[in-house]
Amino acid sequence: MTVYFIGAGPGDPELLTLKAQKRIAACPVCLFAGSLVPAEVVAGAPEGALVMDTAAMTLDDTHGEIVAAHARGEDVARVHSGDPSLYGAIAEQIRRLNDAGIDYEIIPGVPAYCAAAAALGQELTVPEIGQSIVLTRLSMKSTSMPAGETLENFARTGTTLAIHLGIRNLREIERQLAPHYGSDCPVVVAYRVGWPDQMFIKGTLADIHGKVRDAKITRTALVLVGPVMGGVKDFKESALYDSAIPHVLRPRVVAKS
DSSP states (O other): OEEEEEEOBSSOGGGSOHHHHHHHHHOSEEEEOTTTSOGGGGTTSOTTOEEEEOTTOOHHHHHHHHHHHHHHTOOEEEEESBOTTTTOOOHHHHHHHHHHTOEEEEEOOOOHHHHHHHHHTOOSOBTTTBOOEEEEEOOTTSSOOOTTOOHHHHHTTTOEEEEESOTTOHHHHHHHHHHHHOTTOEEEEEESTTSTTOEEEEEETTTHHHHHHHHTOOSSEEEEESGGGGOOOOOOOOGGGOTTSOBTTBOOOOOOO
8 A cells, every 4th residue: 555645735625736636536545634624625535435634633643544554455645735845744754654664655735835926926036036935934832943944044045935833923023034124024924825715914024913913813824024025016027038048949039130
């Protein structure tokens, strides 16, 4: 049997990949993170399949179900939100699978920051404004961060930050980022991206805390910070389609006399 770690995307069932749909539809066992993955995502599981919400389960619990499925020779769809390679907590699961000699495969999904940019109708890498994205998180009550991976260190780059688990600590985000980005730096809080009740709150480092407090948002939100989040219009066009800059698929255009 095989365990398929499946990226379900941020919430919209239509953002599932075809491969993800096929695997969910074929696996007699489906374990999904119900607090972050809508039931509609796993509605395509085969009739009679064992479908379990893992929100209240421990790692021992989920691994026990996988071991039991392995004994029965049944494939398992292990469905995670977003893309499982990013804060998917699959590393510890894979370690146990390797120790048990159980095969696995990872099927990527749409990350929340990508879905947020699409819903906002913008690009996150705007020429000469922002060409890099740092994906990070705050530790809060979860696993601590490595010593060098701090917001202050990332802020020194001046690039776009996609901050997970930071919605309850916006004051601290402002304190660490404002000296580098300025208090007027654009911020977008993306709440439950891809769900029917998704919401985007736009502001600055100085005022986003108050706006989020008024909206009563306390969880399931991504904080995007950086100049590109302000919807900049004055920027240089990319060299990608510049007729004066040739590349292997587009030779230089010679002007006719």
